[in-house]
Amino acid sequence: MIVQTHIAALQALLGEKGVLTRPEDMAAYQTGARYDEGRAALVLRPGTTEEVSAAVSYCVRNGIAIVPQSGNTGLVSASTPDMSGSQVIISIDRLRQRFDLDHANRSLHLDAGLRLSAVNSRLENEGLFFPVDLGADPALGGMLATNTGGSRFLKYGDVRRNVLGLKVVLADEDGTILDLTSGLRKNNTGVDWKQIFIGTSGAFGIITECVLNLERTPRQTATAFLVPASGEHVMPLLQVMEERLGAYLSAFEGMSQNAVAAALDHVPSLRNPFQCGAVPDYVILCEISRTWAPREGEQSLDEVLETVLTDIFERDDALLADAFIGPPHEMWALRHALSEGVKHAGRLIAFDLSFLRGDIMRFCGYMKEALPQQFASVRICDFGHIGDGGVHFNLAVPRDSAHLADPAFETGLREWVFKVAVEDFNGSFSAEHGIGRKNQAFYDLYTPDKLKQLAAGLKTTLAPGAIGAVTFG
Amino acid sequence: MIVQTHIAALQALLGEKGVLTRPEDMAAYQTGARYDEGRAALVLRPGTTEEVSAAVSYCVRNGIAIVPQSGNTGLVSASTPDMSGSQVIISIDRLRQRFDLDHANRSLHLDAGLRLSAVNSRLENEGLFFPVDLGADPALGGMLATNTGGSRFLKYGDVRRNVLGLKVVLADEDGTILDLTSGLRKNNTGVDWKQIFIGTSGAFGIITECVLNLERTPRQTATAFLVPASGEHVMPLLQVMEERLGAYLSAFEGMSQNAVAAALDHVPSLRNPFQCGAVPDYVILCEISRTWAPREGEQSLDEVLETVLTDIFERDDALLADAFIGPPHEMWALRHALSEGVKHAGRLIAFDLSFLRGDIMRFCGYMKEALPQQFASVRICDFGHIGDGGVHFNLAVPRDSAHLADPAFETGLREWVFKVAVEDFNGSFSAEHGIGRKNQAFYDLYTPDKLKQLAAGLKTTLAPGAIGAVTFG
Numbered sequence: 001m002i003v004q005t006h007i008a009a010l011q012a013l014l015g016e017k018g019v020l021t022r023p024e025d026m027a028a029y030q031t032g033a034r035y036d037e038g039r040a041a042l043v044l045r046p047g048t049t050e051e052v053s054a055a056v057s058y059c060v061r062n063g064i065a066i067v068p069q070s071g072n073t074g075l076v077s078a079s080t081p082d083m084s085g086s087q088v089i090i091s092i093d094r095l096r097q098r099f100d101l102d103h104a105n106r107s108l109h110l111d112a113g114l115r116l117s118a119v120n121s122r123l124e125n126e127g128l129f130f131p132v133d134l135g136a137d138p139a140l141g142g143m144l145a146t147n148t149g150g151s152r153f154l155k156y157g158d159v160r161r162n163v164l165g166l167k168v169v170l171a172d173e174d175g176t177i178l179d180l181t182s183g184l185r186k187n188n189t190g191v192d193w194k195q196i197f198i199g200t201s202g203a204f205g206i207i208t209e210c211v212l213n214l215e216r217t218p219r220q221t222a223t224a225f226l227v228p229a230s231g232e233h234v235m236p237l238l239q240v241m242e243e244r245l246g247a248y249l250s251a252f253e254g255m256s257q258n259a260v261a262a263a264l265d266h267v268p269s270l271r272n273p274f275q276c277g278a279v280p281d282y283v284i285l286c287e288i289s290r291t292w293a294p295r296e297g298e299q300s301l302d303e304v305l306e307t308v309l310t311d312i313f314e315r316d317d318a319l320l321a322d323a324f325i326g327p328p329h330e331m332w333a334l335r336h337a338l339s340e341g342v343k344h345a346g347r348l349i350a351f352d353l354s355f356l357r358g359d360i361m362r363f364c365g366y367m368k369e370a371l372p373q374q375f376a377s378v379r380i381c382d383f384g385h386i387g388d389g390g391v392h393f394n395l396a397v398p399r400d401s402a403h404l405a406d407p408a409f410e411t412g413l414r415e416w417v418f419k420v421a422v423e424d425f426n427g428s429f430s431a432e433h434g435i436g437r438k439n440q441a442f443y444d445l446y447t448p449d450k451l452k453q454l455a456a457g458l459k460t461t462l463a464p465g466a467i468g469a470v471t472f473g
Numbered sequence: 474m475i476v477q478t479h480i481a482a483l484q485a486l487l488g489e490k491g492v493l494t495r496p497e498d499m500a501a502y503q504t505g506a507r508y509d510e511g512r513a514a515l516v517l518r519p520g521t522t523e524e525v526s527a528a529v530s531y532c533v534r535n536g537i538a539i540v541p542q543s544g545n546t547g548l549v550s551a552s553t554p555d556m557s558g559s560q561v562i563i564s565i566d567r568l569r570q571r572f573d574l575d576h577a578n579r580s581l582h583l584d585a586g587l588r589l590s591a592v593n594s595r596l597e598n599e600g601l602f603f604p605v606d607l608g609a610d611p612a613l614g615g616m617l618a619t620n621t622g623g624s625r626f627l628k629y630g631d632v633r634r635n636v637l638g639l640k641v642v643l644a645d646e647d648g649t650i651l652d653l654t655s656g657l658r659k660n661n662t663g664v665d666w667k668q669i670f671i672g673t674s675g676a677f678g679i680i681t682e683c684v685l686n687l688e689r690t691p692r693q694t695a696t697a698f699l700v701p702a703s704g705e706h707v708m709p710l711l712q713v714m715e716e717r718l719g720a721y722l723s724a725f726e727g728m729s730q731n732a733v734a735a736a737l738d739h740v741p742s743l744r745n746p747f748q749c750g751a752v753p754d755y756v757i758l759c760e761i762s763r764t765w766a767p768r769e770g771e772q773s774l775d776e777v778l779e780t781v782l783t784d785i786f787e788r789d790d791a792l793l794a795d796a797f798i799g800p801p802h803e804m805w806a807l808r809h810a811l812s813e814g815v816k817h818a819g820r821l822i823a824f825d826l827s828f829l830r831g832d833i834m835r836f837c838g839y840m841k842e843a844l845p846q847q848f849a850s851v852r853i854c855d856f857g858h859i860g861d862g863g864v865h866f867n868l869a870v871p872r873d874s875a876h877l878a879d880p881a882f883e884t885g886l887r888e889w890v891f892k893v894a895v896e897d898f899n900g901s902f903s904a905e906h907g908i909g910r911k912n913q914a915f916y917d918l919y920t921p922d923k924l925k926q927l928a929a930g931l932k933t934t935l936a937p938g939a940i941g942a943v944t945f946g
Contacts, residue, residue: 185862
């Protein structure tokens with residue numbers, strides 16, 4: 001659908017290897033990590049920020065719609081084209097040269113096409129890491145554009161908290177480059193523009209460089225599985241742990257019985273760690289960690305955790321039904337296998353919700369009662385980041401269900417769950433995955449008109465070109 | 474200068490006590506905490522968000538310029554009117570009713586007119602506090618609008634990091650109320666609008682409510698004065714402390730000899746803590762803290778600090794010339810007395826600068842050489858938040874200097890210091906105090922045209938009314 005003159009012009013700007021036109025070369029860029037598939041007119045792979053700027057400028061001037069793409073690991077169809085075949089993907093996967101570590105500032109200035117795993121592996125010998133910890137392996141530009149959270153949010157926060165700067169190409173006729181990479185930790189000189197590009201899925205431009213805050217790598221870690229006396233005891237338990245372990249506490253991850261059982265059933269490498277193999281109703285993976293090496297005269301973290309848990313058993317009226325400390329590697333292996341496990345529990349309909357912390361278990365408890373009444377066969381396999389209010393509310397439609405391939409059933413289910421989460425429990429329909437084409441309808445439904453109107457104004461000011469899979473205005 | 478019909482109309486909207494017209498009632502609102510004095514047409518004191526909205530709407534529709542005012546403790550003339558007598562102050566000091574603590578979410582939803590000290594004193598028995606720690610006692614609305622940092626930024630971050638939500642009245646014809654108070658810790662559903670109002674001095678609207686992240690109050694603290702072997706050793710010392718004390722580290726405050734000496738000379742309640750009373754070239758106040766009560770079998774924090782410092786003395790080639798642990802109260806008293814002390818060292822010309830962490834001591838070292846060559850009589854009395862790159866670069870013009878009351882001298886000095894800081898050392902001319910009328914000229918000078926143009930567009934979209942002491946566009 002794209003005319004040959006555009007291809008030639010873009011090749012002149014980006015070189016031969018900067019423009020992919022053959023279906024077999026474009027395939028990986030058109031297909032999402034888990035869910036979706038689209039059709040692109042072209043895939044552009046600029047090699048520098050200036051080439052990104054040239055490509056964006058050309059597309060905007062010629063009315064060509066752009067889909068920015070980073071690691072393409074997202075789950076909401078934000079980085080893949082629609083089926084029209086008219087959109088152009090601009091991938092940042094060739095932006096991987098810059099890697100400037102500043103030890104004194106504890107920061108890293110890098111090209112946004114580098115992947116999280118590559119960044120952390122290059123930092124391994126420096127005693128530093130980028131602390132936003134995910135199951136997936138995104139590139140940094142997409143992490144910023146999505147504002148990912150992850151399993152250690154409780155201690156380190158989200159991407160927004162850990163970004164000191166970025167460089168972005170605006171979707172305007174000039175492909176304007178905004179250089180916001182000062183890397184200063186304190187800088188109050190007007191609008192903090194970088195905030196606009198964090199978490200907005202590339203709707204205003206393409207992030208090509210970032211300056212990250214790094215943290216010291218923990219050198220001691222201890223983990224335990226905690227079995228709360230009931231769902232109602234989860235939050236009081238977290239509060240006690242926060243009080244007695246303070247900044248040691250680096251994860252407090254909730255796992256439902258169904259999710260754990262699905263992982264144990266379907267991931268053969270896992271060992272069932274529970275007494276007589278009986279998976280409890282709800283389990284928490286609790287991690288504590290600290291940055292220094294063991295010191296003489298100091299308790300180990302296992303001892304610290306043991307002391308605190310014993311104390312809770314003795315003093316806090318029945319918060320805990322059971323608790324046991326175990327090897328971090330094994331405990332995290334179970335946690336990380338949940339995503340894989342729940343896929344086998346049936347056809348998965350996934351929700352990435354968040355609530356005030358006090359409302360998560362209330363929501364989950366309500367759903368256990370209410371969902372079967374509305375959608376009888378569906379199994380709830382939730383797990384989540386209890387410490388920050390996030391829950392991956394996964395619903396599995398059994399393979400033998402009459403509704404397995406019924407789109408109306410899925411639509412009805414989605415609408416109902418979002419309604420309960422947003423309207424009845426004041427939660428968010430996107431905790432950390434973002435909007436994307438997948439959640440556009442819910443953005444439209446649940447965003448106040450005034451905010452849409454302001455977003456449209458911001459878009460006109462900043463980036464009038466057609467870019468991104470989402471329309472905020 | 475304001476016509477009587479406006480006064481009557483505003484009284485109808487806000488009631489008698491919502492409108493101050495007598496000079497003696499307006500005086501405190503027209504005078505800044507330290508530096509400036511202006512003249513207002515009127516002072517409005519709405520009692521609710523709805524009244525703020527009515528007042529803003531009235532002013533915008535009638536072309537009346539608004540100066541929003543919170544605690545009026547700022548240092549950059551952002552909350553006081555100019556001398557024209559035509560601006561109307563809208564104070565939020567009557568917005569002090571709401572105080573909704575959410576223990577499980579560790580958050581507090583409150584009216585923005587409450588002062589920091591009042592908030593923390595009401596939280597005292599809850600074991601929680603708002604961790605942005607300042608010398609001044611601002612109201613929360615102004616803290617958000619300024620994005621203050623403070624002495625424990627290193628551990629807890631700035632206001633931006635600790636705000637979960639806010640409510641703001643936009644400066645448009647409707648006085649639109651944006652309710653962004655969900656309080657969710659994770660919520661990626663488009664533009665994070667609250668970021669626009671944090672750190673922008675009320676240029677877009679008036680913050681009337683906020684939702685704050687709270688932290689657990691430390692129950693153990695230890696402090697030490699560290700004397701680095703030289704200025705060059707300060708950053709390596711910080712890096713070692715970060716590695717060995719991790720999240721315990723809650724302050725790392727640098728104090729120059731001149732600043733310390735001025736405080737000891739002029740604040741009688743202080744005891745000189747240094748051997749034979751000789752103040753070192755540079756001293757660091759290091760604080761570590763943790764949230765839990767002392768536990769059996771666990772070293773005290775004094776012991777932890779002692780171990781780490783002894784280890785540094787023994788192993789790290791001469792980072793430290795001296796170090797001693799002392800009572801937190803006494804050590805902080807000296808730190809907090811610096812502001813008062815330096816006022817007595819001469820007429821103060823203050824700068825609130827920030828740098829990449831590795832550049833602070835380099836800047837200070839350069840200035841020690843270069844400043845006397847340009848401005849012979851001026852004394853440097855700097856101190857600052859080394860851990861986050863901030864430095865309060867205070868210059869004292871001796872009382873007997875020929876330049877004491879010479880405005881051209883001060884202007885020249887300001888321009889030169891900012892030039893060195895921003896152009897030669899890539900620093901910021903406002904770390905945490907904000908822009909205000911005081912720094913408007915430097916904002917105009919050092920902000921790229923494109924960012925000014927975007928700010929003007931944002932202003933038109935969001936808040937076309939005349940509001941605030943700063944023009945970002």
